[in-house]
Amino acid sequence: MRSLPWPRRREELSELGELFAKSARGDRHAFDRVVEYTAAPLYRVALRMLGNSADADESLQETFVRAHQALAQGQWRDGSKTYPWLLAIATRVCVDSLRRRHGRPVPYGDIDASWLVSDGQHAERAQRVKELLTYMDDLPPDQRAALVLRYIEGLSNAEVAEALAISEGAVEQRLIRARANLRRRFGADGA
């Protein structure tokens, strides 16, 4: 399967654009190529937002189902952004999933960390990441999504705003609150 961490090169974006255009015209094979091309990076976004592989897998499938439907309904225009458009859909799917489970955080011991790179060299890091995931589970969904998109995926505030369909000012507020919430949790636990 061919996949990229983030299609940045002009020719990669151009190829993805062509696949989108064909998919919008009902070409299922082209849509399969879109899935092959973007599934891995979108899965990692979902994993970081949701914290476990089962939810990430489910959200990834739902993302592509919604994308297929949106393409068929003409919601993507030829020549407009491709990967950011998919990322915005994935973000909304993940936020919906977080809202459904918000208030029922996963206990530390129950966190599915099978996907963490945790060989001997990284065992301590894996523990710290599990702790972070536990605290992130307590954050409101939109704060968690903003944190992941901004600090992990490296989007600008404007791009985060576009993905979450909110203003840049609102993004900034969510980031400030999210960081404060996490700092409080780590402080309370003496981290």
Added chain:
Amino acid sequence: MARDGFGSNHDEHEDSIVARLLELKAASAEARPRPGIVRRIATRLEERSVRSQLAVALTAAALAASVSLAFWWDATSRLSVTAMVTAVDDGDGLEP
């Protein structure tokens, strides 16, 4: 606090929260969906398409059934009225 929420060039780089988030990024850098994701999504799209076609067929059937029922009801009502009028006209004891 930096205006961009990230810390353009100073104290925010030291932020332990951001450092933890970057650890999460590194720890998940190799994560990939289970094999067969293209097939799973294709199956889901096919199921959705079948459900959608079924819903259209059921709606059409329900519409046809309700139209038939309306015709039957209308016809039955007309027959009943006709029978009553005929009975009165025939003087079969239904007159007051």
